[in-house]
Amino acid sequence: MFSKRVLISLAAYAAAFPAPEPQVAGYTDANAPYADDAPTPVTNIASSFGPGSQIPYTVVTPAVAAPPRVSGAAGVLTGHTSHGPYEGTPTTIGAVQAPTTLGAQIPMLPPNPTATYYNKDGTLQEPAPVPYQPAGGLGTNGTEPRYMVNSDFDFESLSLGLYQEWIELDLFNNGLATFSEEDFLAAGLTGEDRALIAFMAQQETGHATLLTNMLGEAAPGQCTYNYPYSTVREFVDFNQKLTKWGECGVWGFINHLDSREAGQLLAQSIATETRQQMSFRQMLGQHPYPFWFSTGIPQSWAWTYLAPYISSCPENTTRLAWQNFPALTIVNQANPNRWNPNNTAPGEVVGQRVADPSNSTIPDEESCVNLNVTGYGCGPAISRNRTNPLSFPGKILNLKWEEPGLAVGPNNSYVTSTTAAQPAFVAWVSQLNLTYTPLTITGQNEGWTYQPAGEVYEGDPAVNGTMFVALTDTNMTFTAFNLSNINPHVRALGLYTAG
Ligand SMILES: *[C@@H]1O[C@H](CO)[C@@H](O)[C@H](O)[C@H]1NC(C)=O
Ligand SMILES: *[C@@H]1O[C@H](CO)[C@@H](O)[C@H](O)[C@H]1NC(C)=O
Ligand SMILES: *[C@@H]1O[C@H](CO)[C@@H](O)[C@H](O)[C@H]1NC(C)=O
Ligand SMILES: *[C@@H]1O[C@H](CO)[C@@H](O)[C@H](O)[C@H]1NC(C)=O
Ligand SMILES: *[C@@H]1O[C@H](CO)[C@@H](O)[C@H](O)[C@H]1NC(C)=O
Ligand SMILES: *[C@@H]1O[C@H](CO)[C@@H](O)[C@H](O)[C@H]1NC(C)=O
Ligand SMILES: *[C@@H]1O[C@H](CO)[C@@H](O)[C@H](O)[C@H]1NC(C)=O
Ligand SMILES: *[C@@H]1O[C@H](CO)[C@@H](O)[C@H](O)[C@H]1NC(C)=O
Ligand SMILES: *[C@@H]1O[C@H](CO)[C@@H](O)[C@H](O)[C@H]1NC(C)=O
């Protein structure tokens, strides 16, 4: 009844005032082919929903039975459901290592001598293998696809991806299982939103199955986890961070995989992961994707962000080869639950780990969660404008970082490490770009920098949304396809929410 009244009064408004002209600067001669009328008033809204008409149908059953899932088949979860920190003593320590390691850094080499193709006139340069198929491409010559990892690089990359899919499966279910319907409603999220989160958890069972199949019998299984949140907003904030590094961790390695076939299927799963990230941002009342390009990060970065939230894994779980970097904390990270993020107190997050969410239990008068004021409210929405941005270019950021040598990850059995010298720069990785700002050191493992300006292409600020920051000892150039070679220069890693 209430919504009907609103709609009718909007319609009356539209009838009284003609619709404004479309507003797209520079878009002239649009010649809209439709009548220049106000939207048709809504007068007769459906109120009964009984059966209407019967349409033709046939009875079908799937031609092939669906392959089983590794967890959650028939809606019943399997795997570990206990949570909390690990208190025991690990039986093994450190990342998996190859029998031999050949060097300390990847060399800087000139472009590959065969990478010379250039087409200046738009005509085909080589004989075509068949009609309508231009020469070139990988995996295009008829060899049967093999949807399996095809190198140690592939194996370790997809194993990392599988650790990520497993935590997502547990995490999305965990929020649904531990918060009540009222808790979700208080954060502005309805039963339909909870059903969407439940659907995302189901997607993860499929992703975990896919990666398990492409890895083979040594694929890692589900672990136990130690989550940072105690409210629905914090759960959602943690989810949007975790899915961000899950997504970007894959974009970072996917085009380096030896197995194009594995890359193909992985891309098709990560495309849905990006939508999960977007939906979680919307549930936080944030712009869903305030950037033009997603970014890619090295595997060791994704593992650094993920590992602190895995408390233990079953005996013999396949271990990973990636590095864990020391944690970098942005002390004055803006709290997205505030209508005035400038008022964020130092350390206004719920814990010490890099991706711990911002504190959501701030006083009501300082919170934007239940504020229905355009430009200030941050309840769930398709998109929101923020009159007071979370951050802006030039904002001074206070930083703290850990010493290496700390135990992290499953069973506290991995150890943070760095080979970097004294840090001097802050590397900002977002969109297509890596930008450096100078680091000013103010004390033992303490210093400051500022949010950089700069655009990817004109009009697209490079730093926006959830993105990645590293302390480095160098300001050498790295780009999307050679970023992982920065790792020997990384002193500590953090996560930043700009906007
Ligand atoms: C980790 O802890 C689990 C549970 O206590 C145990 O079964 C497993 O063997 C441990 N793994 C390592 C590497 O310590
Ligand atoms: C087909 O292409 C693959 C690379 O995609 C290559 O390794 C293989 O040698 C090619 N096979 C033939 C018969 O040309
Ligand atoms: C772990 O691996 C060892 C060595 O292969 C084996 O003896 C042991 O039974 C395995 N434990 C489990 C729980 O699978
Ligand atoms: C936040 O701080 C910036 C920089 O001092 C200032 O320009 C801006 O007006 C402040 N915003 C609010 C809402 O106080
Ligand atoms: C969050 O902020 C409130 C109000 O300032 C404070 O009472 C509470 O302890 C904080 N929560 C955490 C986990 O720090
Ligand atoms: C804001 O809007 C939500 C959703 O429409 C509603 O539940 C809530 O009561 C409103 N809050 C205020 C303060 O008007
Ligand atoms: C939202 O922000 C855009 C600029 O980013 C502005 O053009 C638009 O008018 C704003 N809309 C509202 C409803 O505040
Ligand atoms: C960002 O990346 C684009 C595309 O690679 C490049 O042209 C641009 O110069 C970079 N901008 C900055 C600020 O680094
Ligand atoms: C790297 O840093 C040095 C020292 O601060 C500076 O002189 C140089 O211009 C920087 N180079 C780049 C590419 O930013």
Ligand SMILES: *[C@@H]1O[C@H](CO)[C@@H](O)[C@H](O)[C@H]1NC(C)=O
């Ligand atoms: C990374 O690639 C860029 C070209 O995109 C090149 O300029 C840069 O030197 C490379 N960096 C290293 C350390 O190899």
Ligand SMILES: *[C@@H]1O[C@H](CO)[C@@H](O)[C@H](O)[C@H]1NC(C)=O
């Ligand atoms: C980040 O994106 C939002 C949404 O498009 C925009 O309002 C804001 O101005 C952007 N931030 C910067 C620093 O440009």
